[in-house]
Amino acid sequence: MDFKYSSEGYNSEQSYKEFKSAAVVCNNEVTCTVGKNILTEGGSVVDAAIASMLTLGVVSFQSAGLGGGFYMIYYNAETMEDYFVDAKAQASHAVDGDFYTGNEYAMTYGRSSICVPGELKGYWEAHKKFGKLPWSRIFEPAIELAENGFKITAGCETWIRVTVPKLKENKRLRSLVTRADGSFKKAGDIIVRPEYAKTLRHIVKHGADEFYNGSMTNDILKDIHDGFGFPSSISHDDFAQYKVRIEESVKMTLNDDHTLITSGAPSGGPVLAYILNILNGYHFTEEDWKKNRVLTYHRIVEAIKFAFYKRTHIEDPYFSDEVDELVNQMTCEKHAEEIKRKIDDCRTYSSEHYGEKMAQVPNDPGTAHVGVIGPDGSAVAITSTINHPFGSNVVGERTGIIFNDQINGFFFLEKSEDSLTYSKNQIGPGRRALSSTCPTIILNNSSTAATVKMILGGAGSARIINSTALTIMYHLWFGMNINESVKSRRIHHIWDPNTLEIEKGMDEETIQGLKNLGHKIEMVSGYLSTVQAISRIPGNKIAAKCDCRKGGYPDGY
CATH class of the missing domain: 1.10.246.130 (Gamma-glutamyltranspeptidase, large (L) subunit, C-terminal domain)
Incomplete structure (x- = not known):
């Protein structure tokens, strides 16, 4: 499907900027500034990336948030070590693949399409290992926006218009994005997310364990099971057993001059x-x-x-x-x-x-990316997703979380008389689906020390x-x-x-x-x-570009 976002009021010339020491890029200028501010306060690039992505999860709620999961690549310039953090959503341990075969609705909409979110646990583990500023400081900008309100972006308006009318059952989502006169909100309209702000405040006070194995877990489960559609198989144990994977990155040399991570x-x-x-x-x-x-x-x-x-x-x-x-x-x-x-x-x-x-792989179009380079030369590329825009369309009454539809990221085996389509990416208990997201850092190869050359990533399904x-x-x-x-x-x-x-x-x-x-x-x-x-770029400057196809202005210093 082709999309043209409104460019009214957007200055594409400002989508490219140069800085001396540090930069943040994503599709929303507010979140870029949030990350920049964290860096100026002495925060690590991981602190800045988490703060930016938490904020993006508030304002770009069609693409990201606590109801989803992410991949992160982190490069530490001091130690010259790199890390791959996998905090993607995961299927429940009681999931039944046969139930979804031929049932597109069950795998795409409502509570049955939801996988266990990994977003918050990933932030928690990354901050413990690589963070510098207090956990509470990282959350402040996202909480402020959720409580006081923010303007809908042109991209969000498009996805509201394209996605939300498809279902009558998504009443809480419709309520969030509908004006008093019954029409859908448009770019520039204000949205407030008080329940989500309370959830963020609770996490600041009690930490990620409260989300995965505490009283908040019960509220999250109630939000999921009170949702519309077919039943969900997610249990308290699924949340309690969720683990973030910190693995080796994929690395290779590009024409001898650079290393891809x-x-x-x-x-x-x-x-x-x-x-x-x-x-x-x-x-x-x-x-x-x-x-x-x-x-x-x-x-x-x-x-x-x-x-x-x-x-x-x-x-x-x-x-x-x-x-x-x-x-x-x-x-x-x-x-x-x-x-x-x-x-x-x-x-x-x-x-x-x-x-x-072979069977083709499902798409994951609801994504958001943040790139950060800090004054010490360290860098982060992080891509988050709730899978399709607005995920499952289930919005938690208690938590304000918009839950993913990551079940749709798996392939479901179907047999016919004359063919057998097949894919390795099949659903199963505790599995994580194949994804198109590929956050990337590229290093300049040097006989003395490698330095970051590029940081990039994207949004837009397999594309x-x-x-x-x-x-x-x-x-x-x-x-x-x-x-x-x-x-x-x-x-x-x-x-x-x-x-x-x-x-x-x-x-x-x-x-x-x-x-x-x-x-x-x-x-x-x-x-x-x-x-x-x-x-x-030459002159030891940092060039930062936000894709003007979607909007956003980089920030840095």
Whole structure:
């Protein structure tokens, strides 16, 4: 579906700024300023990222909040160590996959679509390990906005208009976003979230354990089970047993000059790394972009198709010994060279050329990203999601939490007389679904010490992976500055269906050239995801770019 957000009152020139010491990017200027303020008070980049994301969970409630989960990449410049924090929502231990087969409503809307949220536990563990400022200070901006009110963004208005009218049962959500005259609220209207503010205050006082194994757990469970739709299998034990995973990041070298650090399985990080690993062998330069643009795009598309086929084999690594081996293969230079040799410069092929028929992976379009670089050179990239916009559409009467619909992120096996579609990403007790999000940090390789070159991530379902990859290529390989890299037209392919999506505005010569190579093209009038990016540029300055497709102004100092 194509979306065009209103740009009224938005100054796109302010979406790019340069700073001397630190910067924060996301799709909302208020949350960028929150993160900047935390850094000026001596907070760590993790403190700033959590404060920004908590605030984003209030104002961009269609995409993030305590009812969801996140992936975080953290790089400590002093120790030169990196961490991958997996705090994504998790299926209950009593979940029954057969119940959801053929029941799109149950997996997408209402209490049956909800997984155990990991967002708060992830913040708690990350702050304990990497934070500096008091827990209470991190929450202050989010509480103030939830209590006193905030303006609806153009993006939120669009999702209200597109999503909320689909259901009659989502009464509490409708109440939150409806004016006194019965019409839906629009950009600039004020929303207050008093129940959510109380929840945040309670967490400040009692900590995350109160959310996962305390009296608040009972309120959360009541909110879930009082919701509409089919019953939920989530129990108190599911909350009490939820654990944050702090794992090794996925890492690989980019053309000897840079090191990519991204999130591991079951995120989109391994797929991002695989695309870049295949294309590494071409040793792209600015000349390839200027003189051989059609061929360059063709090679990129072909690499994407191989990568998205491989994506269908990824699942929660805690439930399969094969996933680590698969990810190692995807980051292996020798294997990437073998795949590169399968790319034909003269034509594209049908989906079967890239791999046997597999079930496609569900999308996770309700996402929000924050990037932070601090004065010490440390950095965070964090992407949060409640899956679809407004998640399950269930809003807690007691807590004000908008709960995820992460069940929809799994694949449900269906058999027919003439085919058997299959995916590794199947639901099961305690599992975490495959995701497209891929928060990423890129380092400059040096004989003395590595420094952060880029921080980026995005929102927009499976398109996140390709948009992030293109932004990296535009900037590091094709000579564009970070402003141009984020603004440039994007392409998208997911292997099957065999259709290449292109943002309107790309030059006709390139489009026709791709058609001549056999690509079936669909022009997209809206945008292909959004990317938030930071880059260290000559003069030891920091360039920060918020994607003007969606809005937001970076902040820093």
